[in-house]
Amino acid sequence: MRTAFRLALPVLALAAGSATACTGGRCGSFADDEPMAAAERGVPGSTGGNDQSAAQRAIVEADIVQLDDEQDRIYAMSRGGTLAMVDAKVPGTLRLMGKITLSGQPFEMYRRGDVLLTMSNNAVSYDGNVMLPLGESAEVPPPDLRNGALVAAVDVADPAKARVLATFKVPGEVADSRIVGNVLYVATYENGYCHGCGTAPRTLVTSFDVSTPTAPKKVDQIAFSPSNASGYGGWSPWKRSVFATENRLYVGGLAADAATTANEGIIEVIDISDPNGVLKRGATISTSGPIASRWQMDEHDGYFRVVSQHGVGRTTSGDRYPDIDVFRAESTTSMVRVGHVTMALPRQEGLKTVRFDGARAYAITFQQTDPLFTFDLSDPAKPTQKGQLEIPGWVYHLEPRGEVLLGLGLDWRDSNGNLNVSLFDVANLAQPKLVQRVSFGPTNAWSEWMITNGVLAEDQDRIQKAFRVFDDGLIAVPFSAPGEYGNDACSGAGSGIQLLDWSKTSLVKRALLPMKGNPRRAVRRDSEAMKELIAISDSNAVSFTIDDRSKVVKTADVEIGVCAPRQSYVGRGFEGNDTVAEDGWGGGSCW
Template identity: 30%
Template structure:
């Protein structure tokens, strides 16, 4: 007899059962409206309506090739599409002029982001931060609604279709022209199930999630609900997204072209209610080339994740790096899918005792983990044998790396902060590591900008790595200037090419042909890629 999978998803028998169990979970763990007993029942009849070829332009810096991630700027090599302040703008790369502008009328909270396919852009607006689960987390509005907008770029930008749905935007991934958008919602005063509306031209359609399509883990610790929506960017209008729904929360999304993982640091969120340990639940979905994902497995690991880079699928296994806040140490665990369950088959534990994880990078059969409190141990791990993952080397230096970027064979760049021996940050630090010897990782070179901060420390999308010329560009801000910092990785050295001055904080950099483009909220600077000399400034308004 096959083993019974933990956290197996099963359908609810009825809408009444769904409401009853959500009420009980909300009372026990929180996460639902305060006036739980005053909520109206859900009516029984309620129903919802591989490695790419080398290009002459750069894409978004993403975790996995073939799984694009939303960002504030995208390019197809001909045009640059940005969204700032709820306004979509198009710049023609050849003429270096702004050729289009569209006020999107977004009501959602937070900074909108983009995905791009052909002549269409998909704009994602977040419904707001989530319910207060921990003292350090922000509270979402009860009525937060996320938005998905389909925009035609073939001429003057025009809005084709808009989807507004209850809940917050967790994240999204795109493979080919198909985007999967993950939303998280919590019960509202007037309804337990999330609703949506779709506007296309003068047509407007509304719907509510069909309770018979809501699935649940065998146990769950709250009333939050995840929905995975599927949209084809090549279509001329948006649908309801063919939602795949489950009673669970989600904080981090990781994907390959074939798999989508949603992780929930649920133990951290609800510890104060029941004293439970701090664990992370992980749900895996398979991604067909078109159509909605299919749930296939789930599991749980001790500790909490830093971000999506804490997960990596390789050779039929999922590697997960977590920190246990109680023991103040970290581990890398290897999971394998068996009968609907993600089961641990091996673990390397005891990393960075008294510290927490600041960055993770998995590359094939090897892994790299940075922990920090006062010094920065960079751990090198051998993951070739899933049953026996092991630490092979350790490098201790001052400061820390908040992001690890591969920059060629056996080379990593760490982007973070230099620090004193006591752990006090001193400024942006870029480190070049040689990881050719698993037993002895070395720092070859270091570049520090005193009293500075880079958005790349918090958001890897702000990193530009252009292998054709071994150019690394990150935004840097300090008391003297804002602008991109350009470094060449030359042998064992980081050679500074320029600190390009710009008006206002720079957000992103990208390459099209022989031009380096740098984006700020007020415009885009075009510089010659070979010399970084200024070519043109394109004001976006």
């Protein structure tokens, strides 16, 4: 007997009385390996079918990998443009069933039965034509900022004859998306001169009815004003971050008048309660600092909470201490601030990481050391800073697990490895403790930017899809290893999936699963025959038996695409891929 695929992505919290999300072809077939408590949670982007009663208003996130338990298939996107269908029916074996090349650079996708709803950037030329797919051997060109995005419905019922059923041109570059119920919401960033864009930079939210996946329909659009990029430290506005509930989208970013007003951040609230996809403008929330990450925003028990810092988008350490604001969500059009606290820091430092967990919150700031701050939000009117802990390096992402926190961090000065996983005891918020830290990965990075853009598998809004924390005590971390000069020509030397064992009291470094082609995901598929981990990169899908996590054995390797250069826009945000600079791009190789 074989268990369901596990991607470690849980079902999102739904409003009281709403239905449980169905994924993977059967309701609940994907294991909930990551019991995040409060912040918005993303399930794999599959609903299996169109059962409105089973999946109504479920919140689903897209991913580059989709899983089909009923047919034992893996669907995987490559940065090089391919969409591959892999048969994983027999434990320890993988078989390529078919491939199709998509226009542009694939971003993410959803699965609705035998249809994949894909999103790609750089797919619509400046003259409005859908660009022809590149051949697999072709080099991926640097992004042309005049080009636009594309949403496509791909029929994969017969993997050997996958075909595009419908396409929709979307102005700009995809920043993020969600499916809520039977509606797909896509947020794109327009730079002011791409095809179909407005005359100035802005954010556009487009809704699509996907109740019939083979024939999706565009429903509505809302655009938000551009920011005054030229006056904000010379940096261009970044793509906005999205937080979703069953009835609302929160779209956060840089305020239009950030250079001239006291508050630099803005969060636009959109009413998405209409099950057919009609959008309505809601409240506008002003924040002290810009929103550079989805994790800065959260809604819990009728209250919206946000952490921001003035100046953090244009200076390394910000120019004020971060603020926590709590708003009572009376309706989509009425957000009333009821609580506020300014963080007390040991020195001026930049906000880097935020995570909410029910009545708790955690924040990371960074200069040379990396303090972890804890907060009690049980009284919305009196958010309270409780404790702090100074640690080296920078914790990039936090995963709450009750009385412990697991953090994925980076430290280019660490000779034992530029990446690390930390285990924190937060049973007593007033006295957080570092239980253990394990370092791994490359040792030749020379900056935080190089690690966030060349080593980590995803940006900060999507890193939780790569950093896997499984319920049986396994952690899997995909990463790429740059060569001596940041260019390793796709050899993959040193790249792979790092395994660790975790409990509430310990972290143990286990095997490194070597892999080429930019490792990006780790999928669990255990059976009576073996415990199996399937690693996915841009170029390969590889099966490993992990019965002994210190001595793994590779059992299958199938080529699914080509290794494409890692291209990222230069910018600040939280020093990740959050900002867009229009004066160049950072190129690389398949490190």
